[in-house]
Amino acid sequence: MDSKLKDHRGALLASVERRLFLRRSLSLGALALLSGCDLTDGITENDRVQKILTAMSRWNDRAQGWLFDAKRLAPEFPASMITDPFPFNAYYGEDEVRIVDSTDYRLEVGGLVRERKTWRLPELYALPQVSQITRHICVEGWSAIGKWSGPRFSDFLERVGADLTAKYVGFKCADDYYTSIDMATALHPQTIMAFKYADQVLPPKYGFPWKLRIPTKLGFKNPKHVMALFVTNQDPGGYWEDKGYNWFSGS
Amino acid sequence: MTMKTVHPLLVRITHWINALAILIMVTSGWRIYNASPLFDWSFPADATLGGWLAGALQWHFAAMWLLGLNGLLYVAYGVFSGHLRRRLLPISPRAVAGDLLSALRGRLSHADLTVYNAAQKAAYLAAILLVFGLVLSGLAIWKPVQLHSLAALMGDYEGARLLHFFCMTGIVLFVLVHVAMVAIVPRTFLSMITGKLGHG
Numbered sequence: 196m197d198s199k200l201k202d203h204r205g206a207l208l209a210s211v212e213r214r215l216f217l218r219r220s221l222s223l224g225a226l227a228l229l230s231g232c233d234l235t236d237g238i239t240e241n242d243r244v245q246k247i248l249t250a251m252s253r254w255n256d257r258a259q260g261w262l263f264d265a266k267r268l269a270p271e272f273p274a275s276m277i278t279d280p281f282p283f284n285a286y287y288g289e290d291e292v293r294i295v296d297s298t299d300y301r302l303e304v305g306g307l308v309r310e311r312k313t314w315r316l317p318e319l320y321a322l323p324q325v326s327q328i329t330r331h332i333c334v335e336g337w338s339a340i341g342k343w344s345g346p347r348f349s350d351f352l353e354r355v356g357a358d359l360t361a362k363y364v365g366f367k368c369a370d371d372y373y374t375s376i377d378m379a380t381a382l383h384p385q386t387i388m389a390f391k392y393a394d395q396v397l398p399p400k401y402g403f404p405w406k407l408r409i410p411t412k413l414g415f416k417n418p419k420h421v422m423a424l425f426v427t428n429q430d431p432g433g434y435w436e437d438k439g440y441n442w443f444s445g446s
Numbered sequence: 447m448t449m450k451t452v453h454p455l456l457v458r459i460t461h462w463i464n465a466l467a468i469l470i471m472v473t474s475g476w477r478i479y480n481a482s483p484l485f486d487w488s489f490p491a492d493a494t495l496g497g498w499l500a501g502a503l504q505w506h507f508a509a510m511w512l513l514g515l516n517g518l519l520y521v522a523y524g525v526f527s528g529h530l531r532r533r534l535l536p537i538s539p540r541a542v543a544g545d546l547l548s549a550l551r552g553r554l555s556h557a558d559l560t561v562y563n564a565a566q567k568a569a570y571l572a573a574i575l576l577v578f579g580l581v582l583s584g585l586a587i588w589k590p591v592q593l594h595s596l597a598a599l600m601g602d603y604e605g606a607r608l609l610h611f612f613c614m615t616g617i618v619l620f621v622l623v624h625v626a627m628v629a630i631v632p633r634t635f636l637s638m639i640t641g642k643l644g645h646g
Contacts, residue, residue, distance in 0.1 A: 252504055269591045270591070270594055270598075270602070332590065334481075337482040338604060411592075439504060440503065445591075446589065446592070
């Protein structure tokens with residue numbers, strides 16, 4: 196498809212979704228809170244309240260950036276505390292999990308990096324790996340403990356000559372999911388390219404061929420089936436972030 | 447009849463800001479609870495704020511600043527002016543039990559509303575402690591990694607979630623009793639606006 200057309204369609208969809216969100220984000224209970232407001236002018240009032248809430252969410256991004264300690268490690272747990280089975284979660288059902296072909300797979304690395312090459316799986320598997328047993332916390336509130344293994348993302352970023360002073364790293368996934376994280380979190384020692392879950396090759400439902408495992412962020416900031424990543428100074432947003440979920444979403 | 451100032455201006459302002467903040471925090475919190483209920487029931491959607499999870503989270507994490515900063519102002523004023531000590535202390539379990547019993551029998555005197563009885567002192571102290579517990583457990587849920595020592599005190603992330611839920615239940619029960627009492631003695635409602643109370 197013509198990429199311009201695709202972009203345009205994306206923007207249109209995003210604006211429709213944003214409007215839906217505006218309508219949904221205020222219930223009658225909220226309107227009742229706005230005593231003295233002209234209720235016949237509800238939509239405008241919604242827009243104004245939504246503007247304040249969005250500004251507060253941006254403020255919370257900054258506050259969480261300051262709170263984030265690059266050296267503070269997420270707690271690790273004994274194997275006996277692992278949640279089995281580890282829950283599946285995505286914006287679609289488990290029967291719609293994308294199957295990525297391992298032989299065709301090429302990881303695209305772009306943006307502010309020295310080496311803009313693509314990576315095949317055997318090359319990625321050859322990188323030195325670490326393991327972690329950490330708690331995955333979902334924005335919905337539930338949590339589960341699992342074991343992930345793979346190379347440190349910071350090692351990978353250094354290897355490709357990424358501009359480590361850039362602000363963001365963005366991710367595009369095989370299931371059309373996308374998200375982005377701050378550079379400080381990308382360089383955190385526990386942020387890993389998880390090729391394994393429970394010492395086995397990462398199964399499709401957990402994001403084959405790999406997911407970025409970030410124990411210092413909520414689950415939806417851990418992209419699965421990553422096909423491309425890019426280093427940038429322009430906020431790339433994200434699938435849920437663009438619908439109103441807090442961008443930083445740190446733990 | 448003499449008019450006496452019972453509630454200083456700062457206490458009245460922080461009281462009403464706190465009431466708004468608690469209302470937003472509780473109703474948006476119910477919506478957040480519904481996304482992944484701790485127990486096998488949910489709050490009625492019509493009683494919640496935010497419309498969906500992301501909206502509820504936006505309200506919750508915006509109003510937390512209102513609740514926290516307003517609470518700090520109130521406690522700082524209360525401690526340094528001696529207001530908290532004068533109004534809420536001393537308090538003894540025996541006096542609380544005695545006043546609770548007479549309240550249940552409908553025999554608690556409301557002749558002098560400028561002095562809190564022991565049951566009131568206990569309830570207001572409990573409300574302050576519950577909000578304190580809500581803020582601390584809320585911080586532990588929000589930042590279980592950055593504030594891990596705090597979360598560890600509460601049994602880690604899942605323990606903090608439970609504590610947050612029970613403190614919420616406590617503050618909702620307090621509000622129900624508090625509003626019922628104000629309905630029984632309506633003069634107290636006006637006094638929290640004007641600060642004055644006619645007595646005698």
